[in-house]
Amino acid sequence: MSATLTVGVVTFPGSLDDRDAARAVTASGATAVSLWHGDTDLKGVDAVVLPGGFSYGDYLRGGAIARFSPVVAEVIRAANDGMPVLGICNGFQVLCEAHLLPGALVRNAGLRFICRDQQLTVENASTRWTSGYTEGETITIPVKHGEGRYVATADTIAELEAEGRVAFRYQGGNPNGALNDIAGITNAAGNVVGLMPHPEHAIDLLTGPSADGLTMFTSVLKSLVAA
Amino acid sequence: MTPTIDTVGNAEQTPDVEQPFAELGLKDDEYATIREILGRRPTDTELAMYSVMWSEHCSYKSSKVHLRQFADDAPTSDAMLVGMGENAGVVDVGDGLAVTFKVESHNHPSYVEPYQGAATGVGGIVRDILTMGARPIAVMDSLRFGDADAPDSRRLVPGVVAGVGGYGNCLGLPNIGGEVGFDPSYAGNPLVNALCVGVLPHHRLQLAQAKGAGNQVVLLGAKTGRDGIGGVSVLASATFEAGSETKRPSVQVGDPFTEKILIECCLELFDAGLVTGIQDLGGAGLSCATSETAGHGDGGMHINLETVPLREASMTPIEVITSESQERMLAIVEPAKVAEVLALCDKWGVIATVIGEVTDGERLVITWHGETVVDVPPRSLADDGPVYQRPVARPDDEQDALNANGSKTLPRPTTGDELRATLMRMVASPELCSRSWVTEQYDRFVLGGTVLATPNDGGLVRLGDDTTRGIALALDGNGRFTKLDPHDGAQLNLAEAYRNVACTGATPLAVTDCLNFGSPEDPGVMWQFAEATRGLAEACRELGTPVTGGNVSFYNQTGSTAINPTPVIGVLGVIDDVAKRVPSGFTAAGRQIVLLGETHDELDGSAWAWVEHGHLGGHPPAVRLDAEQALAGLLAAAARDGLIDAAHDLSEGGLAQALVEAALINGIGATVALGGDTFTALFSESSARAIVTTDAADALLATAAAQGVPAVSIGTTGGDAIEVEGEFAVSLAELRVAFEGTLPALFG
Numbered sequence: 001m002s003a004t005l006t007v008g009v010v011t012f013p014g015s016l017d018d019r020d021a022a023r024a025v026t027a028s029g030a031t032a033v034s035l036w037h038g039d040t041d042l043k044g045v046d047a048v049v050l051p052g053g054f055s056y057g058d059y060l061r062g063g064a065i066a067r068f069s070p071v072v073a074e075v076i077r078a079a080n081d082g083m084p085v086l087g088i089c090n091g092f093q094v095l096c097e098a099h100l101l102p103g104a105l106v107r108n109a110g111l112r113f114i115c116r117d118q119q120l121t122v123e124n125a126s127t128r129w130t131s132g133y134t135e136g137e138t139i140t141i142p143v144k145h146g147e148g149r150y151v152a153t154a155d156t157i158a159e160l161e162a163e164g165r166v167a168f169r170y171q172g173g174n175p176n177g178a179l180n181d182i183a184g185i186t187n188a189a190g191n192v193v194g195l196m197p198h199p200e201h202a203i204d205l206l207t208g209p210s211a212d213g214l215t216m217f218t219s220v221l222k223s224l225v226a227a
Numbered sequence: 228m229t230p231t232i233d234t235v236g237n238a239e240q241t242p243d244v245e246q247p248f249a250e251l252g253l254k255d256d257e258y259a260t261i262r263e264i265l266g267r268r269p270t271d272t273e274l275a276m277y278s279v280m281w282s283e284h285c286s287y288k289s290s291k292v293h294l295r296q297f298a299d300d301a302p303t304s305d306a307m308l309v310g311m312g313e314n315a316g317v318v319d320v321g322d323g324l325a326v327t328f329k330v331e332s333h334n335h336p337s338y339v340e341p342y343q344g345a346a347t348g349v350g351g352i353v354r355d356i357l358t359m360g361a362r363p364i365a366v367m368d369s370l371r372f373g374d375a376d377a378p379d380s381r382r383l384v385p386g387v388v389a390g391v392g393g394y395g396n397c398l399g400l401p402n403i404g405g406e407v408g409f410d411p412s413y414a415g416n417p418l419v420n421a422l423c424v425g426v427l428p429h430h431r432l433q434l435a436q437a438k439g440a441g442n443q444v445v446l447l448g449a450k451t452g453r454d455g456i457g458g459v460s461v462l463a464s465a466t467f468e469a470g471s472e473t474k475r476p477s478v479q480v481g482d483p484f485t486e487k488i489l490i491e492c493c494l495e496l497f498d499a500g501l502v503t504g505i506q507d508l509g510g511a512g513l514s515c516a517t518s519e520t521a522g523h524g525d526g527g528m529h530i531n532l533e534t535v536p537l538r539e540a541s542m543t544p545i546e547v548i549t550s551e552s553q554e555r556m557l558a559i560v561e562p563a564k565v566a567e568v569l570a571l572c573d574k575w576g577v578i579a580t581v582i583g584e585v586t587d588g589e590r591l592v593i594t595w596h597g598e599t600v601v602d603v604p605p606r607s608l609a610d611d612g613p614v615y616q617r618p619v620a621r622p623d624d625e626q627d628a629l630n631a632n633g634s635k636t637l638p639r640p641t642t643g644d645e646l647r648a649t650l651m652r653m654v655a656s657p658e659l660c661s662r663s664w665v666t667e668q669y670d671r672f673v674l675g676g677t678v679l680a681t682p683n684d685g686g687l688v689r690l691g692d693d694t695t696r697g698i699a700l701a702l703d704g705n706g707r708f709t710k711l712d713p714h715d716g717a718q719l720n721l722a723e724a725y726r727n728v729a730c731t732g733a734t735p736l737a738v739t740d741c742l743n744f745g746s747p748e749d750p751g752v753m754w755q756f757a758e759a760t761r762g763l764a765e766a767c768r769e770l771g772t773p774v775t776g777g778n779v780s781f782y783n784q785t786g787s788t789a790i791n792p793t794p795v796i797g798v799l800g801v802i803d804d805v806a807k808r809v810p811s812g813f814t815a816a817g818r819q820i821v822l823l824g825e826t827h828d829e830l831d832g833s834a835w836a837w838v839e840h841g842h843l844g845g846h847p848p849a850v851r852l853d854a855e856q857a858l859a860g861l862l863a864a865a866a867r868d869g870l871i872d873a874a875h876d877l878s879e880g881g882l883a884q885a886l887v888e889a890a891l892i893n894g895i896g897a898t899v900a901l902g903g904d905t906f907t908a909l910f911s912e913s914s915a916r917a918i919v920t921t922d923a924a925d926a927l928l929a930t931a932a933a934q935g936v937p938a939v940s941i942g943t944t945g946g947d948a949i950e951v952e953g954e955f956a957v958s959l960a961e962l963r964v965a966f967e968g969t970l971p972a973l974f975g
Contacts, residue, residue: 013488013576016399020675023692052673054397057484113392113668144396144670201672206806207689208672 005030005224007217008045010075010091012037012066016053017200021088024200025049028217037069046224047084047128048075050091052144052198062105062147063093072098084128084220085192089145092184092194101185101194102160103152108145109177115144117209118197119171120183124164127190132219139212141197143175143183148196150178150185160185168195232544233271235599242268251278257613264607272593272600275545276608279511280518283781286612289747290779293757296764297774304773306736314355314435314507316775317427318737320801324690325432326698327359328424330369330741330797332780336479337419341386345419346394346481347455350553352423353398354507357490358556360433360497361425364674365688366395367405367702368421369741369795370665373414375657375973380409383417385974391421392668397483398490401677402669403686405702409657412706415785420741420795422702426690431497435506437524437559437585442503444517444528444583445568448489448555452538455479455512455551485554492575493556501568504559512550514608516557517583518591521605524559527590528605530583544595559585619757620750629711632844634836639906646905647955649839650883653910655965656838657973659880661891664970682892683811684727684876687802697805701727701798704743705879706791707832708847713755714762717794718850721766722914723878724798729859730874730917732809732866733800738767740777740796745789747781755792763794769852772798802866809866809919811875812892816945818872819924820897822882823858824916825937828907834880835910854915854936861936865919870927877916883909885918886949887962896959899942900952909951920944 007025009032011018022032033045037055042048055066066072072094079085079100087095095101108114119140122133133139152160157179160166168184176196184195199213238244248258251274261269261277269277283289298311308325309317315329333348349366356363368391372380395402400423437444496502504524506516513535521528535547542550560568565581572579586592591608593601640649653659662681671680678697679687685701703724709716721738728735740763745752767774777797783790802808830836831845865871875889882901890896901908921927924940931938942952950956 014397014484016397016487016673017675020673023675053399054484054487057397057482059484112389113396113670115396115670115672116667142672144672146396198672201675206678207675 005221006033006045008033008035008042008048010035010037010048010050010071012053012055012069014054014057015051017051017088017198020200021049021051024203024214024217027203027214028221030221035071037071039071040074042074042078047220048078050087050094052089052091055090055094062090063097066094067097076100079192082189082191084223086129086216087194088198088200089196092196095192095194100192101187102156103150105147105196106149106151107147108149113146114175115142116175118143118175120168120197121171123166123169124186127167127186127193128223129193129216129220130167131223132215138171140210141199141202141213142209143197145196148178149176150182152179163188167193168197232595232598232600235270235602238270239267244268246274248274251275252282253278257281265603270600272544272548273603275549276514276601279514279549280608281612283747285511285515287779288613288615289617289781290756291614292616293760296760297767300764300768301773302768302771304771307773307775308432311774311776314358316737317359317432318775318799320696320698322694322696323429324696325427325429326424326799327356327361327427328422328700328739328797328799329355329776330420330422330702330739330795331355331778332741332743333419333421334417334743334780334783337387338415338417341383342390342393343480345387345390347479347553348419348421349391349394350481350483350486351509352421353400353486354509354556356423356425357493358433358435358505358507359425359427360431361427362494363400363423363425363490364676365403365686366400366421366423367403367686367700369406369418369702369704371408371410371413371418371793373409374411375409377414379414381974387417387419388665388668394481394483396670398487399673401671401673401680403671403677403680403688403700407662407665410706410791412791416783416790418743418793422739422797424698424700433497433505435520435523436504437520437528438503439561440526440585440587441562442585443560443562443565443581444530444585445558445560445565445579446535446555446582447558447572447577447579449482449485449552450536450538450578451547451550452552453542453546453550456546456549479551479553481553488575488577489554489556492572492577495571496558496568501564502558502560506557508555508557510551512552513548518605518608520557520559521591522609524585527586527588527592528583529586530593532593532595534580534582536578536580544600548593617747617753618750619753621754622751629844630846634831634842634845637836637840637842643954646909647957650957651965653834653838653880654884654887654962655969657969658834658838659884660969661967663967664974678805678808679731679810682888684730687731687733687805687808689805695804695806697802699728699731699733699800699802702795703727704793704795706793707837707843709759709794710791710843711832711845711847713758713792715847715850717759717762718766719847719914720794720796721763722850722852722855723876724796725770725772725855725859726876726917728798728800729862730809730811730876732807732863733802734863735770735772735798735800735859737799738772738774738796740774740794742777742779743783743790743793743795744781745784749789752789759792759794766852770856807866809871809874811889812873813889813895813897813920813944814872814893816895818920818922818944819940820899820942820944821919821921821924821927821938822916822941823861823919823931823936823938824854825913826908826911826916827913829911829913833910833912848913851915857934857936858915858917861931861934862917864930865927870923870930871919871921873920875918877918878912881910881912887966889918890949890959891963891966894959895944896946896948897942897944898946898950898952901941905951905954
C-alpha cells in the first residue's frame with residue numbers, strides 16, 4: 001500500500017545529501033521523486049524532503065537564497081495546506097528562512113564544522129515525522145554542519161518549549177551551542193519538522209551509526225496511510 | 228594606455244629583444260631550446276607558456292628518468308585500464324565498473340595561504356578524477372607539519388584542516404581517512420597531499436585529447452581571474468626563502484560550489500555523450516589544457532583568447548593563458564552538439580563559452596583580438612620539455628653517521644610502572660594521539676556509501692546502491708624510515724598502506740604515490756629520490772600492485788635543509804561484499820586477540836625513539852614483502868569466511884598503540900599476556916604484523932598456519948582497561964583523556 005506513496009526530494013544547485021535522502025525514502029518503502037529547484041509544481045508528491053548541502057553555495061546565509069526558489073514557493077503553499085515537509089540541515093535552514101519554522105541557524109559556537117555520531121532525545125513523538133518514536137527515547141544520528149546553532153528570541157524559545165514543539169534535543173554534549181540543546185523543532189500543526197542531524201545517514205548499520213533515522217521516513221508513511 | 232601586445236610578427240622582426248626568461252624560471256639552455264623549436268624568439272605569451280609548462284611541477288623534468296621504472300617494471304595486471312601519464316590511472320574492479328584514483332601535493336600554496344592552498348589542493352585532485360569520466364566518491368588527505376607546538380603550526384594546522392574540510396564538505400565528498408604527522412623537518416614546508424577516488428562505468432571513460440578538425444573547444448566553469456598566475460613555476464618549483472608572503476597572488480582561490488555544479492554538469496555531459504575530449508584546468512591553466520589536448524590529439528588547435536570570460540577586463544593575454552583560476556574544464560565538442568552542451572550548462576548555471584576549435588595541421592595558434600600571440604607545436608610544450616639526468620650522490624658522511632647511530636643505546640623502560648608511564652606519554656604525544664580534532668571537521672557520511680572511515684585502518688566505500696562491491700583505500704607515509712633508508716623506507720610506506728587495506732578485508736589492487744622531496748638540484752636529495760623510486764618500483768612488482776599515477780613535489784626545503792624524504796603511498800583495494808568489511812575497533816568482549824606476524828627488536832626510527840628520546844638513527848625495520856603478501860591473503864580469507872570481527876595493523880607505536888586504538892573506538896578493553904621482552908613486544912615496529920579478534924581461534928590459527936603466517940593468541944577483549952599481565956593495567960578512561968586531549972589543547 002505504501003509503495004504508491006511518493007516523497008519528493010528537492011535538489012538545489014549545491015544540494016549534497018539529496019541522493020541520500022532519496023535512498024532513505026526508498027528504504028522506508030515509498031517512491032522518491034526528484035524535484036528540481038526551478039520546478040513550479042510538486043509533481044503530485046505526498047510529502048517533501050529538503051535535503052542537506054550548501055544550496056546555491058550559501059554565500060549569504062544558509063538557505064537564504066533557496067528560500068526564494070520556485071520550488072520552495074510551492075513547498076510553502078503545500079506545507080500551509082498540511083503536507084508533511086522535512087528539512088534536514090540545510091533544509092532546516094531553508095524552512096527557517098521561509099518562516100515555516102521560527103528561529104535561525106547560526107555559526108557553531110566552536111566556529112568549526114563538526115561531524116560526529118550524536119545522541120538525541122526524542123522530545124515530541126506526535127509529529128508526522130516522529131510518530132514512530134517513543135517520547136524520551138534516545139537515538140543516535142550523525143551531525144555534520146558548520147552552521148547549526150539554533151537560536152531564537154526568548155519568547156519564541158519559551159513558546160516552543162511550552163507547546164512541546166522541540167522535536168529533538170542534543171544529549172551527551174551539545175555540538176554547536178544551540179539554545180536549550182535544540183536539535184530539531186516542529187511547527188504547531190506537526191507536519192513541518194526541521195532538524196540539524198541527518199536521519200538519512202542512519203538507515204542501516206553498514207553505513208551509519210544506527211538505523212534510528214529510518215523511523216522518520218517510516219513515520220511519515222504511516223501518517224499518510226492513516227490520513 | 229593600451230599595452231602593446233607582443234605578436235608573432237613582432238617577435239620575428241625583433242629577434243634581439245632581451246627577454247626575462249631567467250625571472251620566469253627558465254635556464255639559459257632551456258631558453259635557447261625554445262628559440263630553436265620556434266626558429267625565432269618566443270613572444271612574451273609563448274615565453275610565459277614555456278615557463279609554466281617546462282616548470283618542474285608540470286614537466287617532471289628531474290623525475291621523469293626515475294619514474295619510468297613504474298611503467299617499465301610494472302607488474303602485469305589485467306585490471307589496469309589506463310596507466311600512468313593520463314590525469315589518473317583507471318582500474319577495472321568488475322561488474323563493468325572502473326575506479327580511478329590519485330594523490331597530489333599542494334604543499335607550497337598551503338604554506339603561503341593554508342586555507343586556500345589546502346582547499347584548492349582538494350579541488351584540483353577532484354577535477355583530475357572527474358576528467359577521466361568518473362564521479363568522485365571520496366577524498367583522503369595526508370598532512371605533515373613542523374612540531375605540533377611550534378608557533379607556525381598554530382597558523383598552519385587549523386588553516387589547512389579547515390581548507391581540506393571546507394572544500395570537501397561543500398563539494399559533498401566523504402573524507403574517509405588519511406594521516407596527520409608532525410616533525411621539525413616540515414617546519415616551513417608542510418606537506419598537504421590530497422587523494423580523490425572516483426567510479427565510472429567502463430563506457431564513460433574520457434580522455435584528454437582534442438581530435439577531429441572543426442570540433443569546438445569549449446571552456447566550462449568559473450571565469451578566469453588573476454589568481455594563481457604562474458603558480459607552478461613560482462611556487463611549486465622553487466625553494467622558499469624569506470619574504471614568501473609576497474607570493475600570495477600566486478595562490479589560487481577556491482569556490483567549491485562552482486566545482487560541485489561543474490561536476491554534476493560534466494557528468495551529465497559525459498552520460499549524454501556530448502564531448503569527445505575533456506581536460507581540467509589545474510597547474511598552468513589554459514597553457515596546459517590547450518597544449519596537452521592538442522598535443523595528444525590528431526591535429527592542431529586555434530584559440531581566440533579574448534573570448535575567455537574574465538573576472539577583470541584588463542587582463543593581458545599572458546595572464547589569461549597562465550591563470551590558475553579554479554573550477555574550470557576544457558571540453559572538445561562536435562559542432563552539431565555545441566547547442567546541446569550550452570543548454571545543459573545553462574541548466575546547471577555553469578558558464579560555457581566556445582573559445583576555439585580543433586584545426587588541421589600541427590600548430591597551437593592563439594590569437595588575441597585577431598593578432599597571433601602564440602604559434603607553437605603543442606607537443607613542444609606538453610611532452611617534449613627538458614629531461615634532466617640530475618647528479619645523484621649518496622651523502623656518505625651524513626648517511627653513514629645517521630645509520631651508525633642506532634637506538635640500541637637508548638635507555639628502555641623495564642618495570643611495569645615504567646612501561647605504563649611510557650605508554651601514557653606516547654599515546655598523549657602529538658605523534659600518536661587521536662586525530663579526532665582533525666577528522667571531526669570532515670564530513671564522512673555524505674553520498675551514503677561510507678562503510679569504514681577514520682579511525683579505521685583504511686577507508687571503505689560501497690560503489691553504488693545496486694552493488695555490494697566496494698573499494699578500500701589507505702594513505703601512508705613515514706619520512707623517518709625513508710630518511711634512514713630511502714629504498715627500504717619507501718617500501719615500508721607501501722607495505723603499511725597495503726597492510727591497512729588488507730585489514731579492512733579488501734584485496735590490494737593498485738598504487739598511487741605522492742613523492743615529496745627536497746631540491747632536485749641537491750645530489751643528496753636526488754639520491755634519496757632515486758633510491759625511493761627504485762624501492763617502490765621493486766616492491767610494487769613483488770606485491771603485484773602497479774603504480775597507476777601520482778605526483779612529484781620537489782623543492783620542499785627551506786634554505787639548504789630539505790624535509791625528510793616523504794613518499795606518501797595510496798593503495799586501492801577491492802572487496803566483493805562490503806558487508807564483510809572488518810573494522811579496526813574491538814567489537815565485542817570475550818574475543819580472543821591474535822597477533823599475526825613476527826616481532827623483532829626493531830626500534831630504530833620508531834615512534835618510541837622519537838617521542839621518548841627525540842632520536843632518529845639506525846636502520847628501519849626489515850622489509851618483509853613475502854610476509855606482507857601472506858598476511859594480506861590471510862586477512863582477506865578470514866574476512867570472507869567471517870573468522871575475524873576486528874583487525875588493526877601494527878605500525879607507529881607498535882602493539883601498544885594498536886591495542887589502545889582498538890580498545891578506545893568502542894570502549895572495549897583487553898587483557899594480554901606477552902612472552903619474551905615486554906618492551907619489545909609492546910613498542911617494536913616490525914612490519915607485516917596485525918592484531919585480529921576472533922571467536923573462532925582454532926579455525927583462524929589453522930588457516931594462518933596453512934598460509935604461513937605466524938599467529939599467536941595473546942589475550943582476550945573485555946573490561947574497561949588494558950592490562951598487560953604481570954606488568955601493568957590502565958583504565959580506558961585514563962587512556963581516553965590522554966589520547967584525545969592533546970590536539971584540542973594545542974589547537975583549540
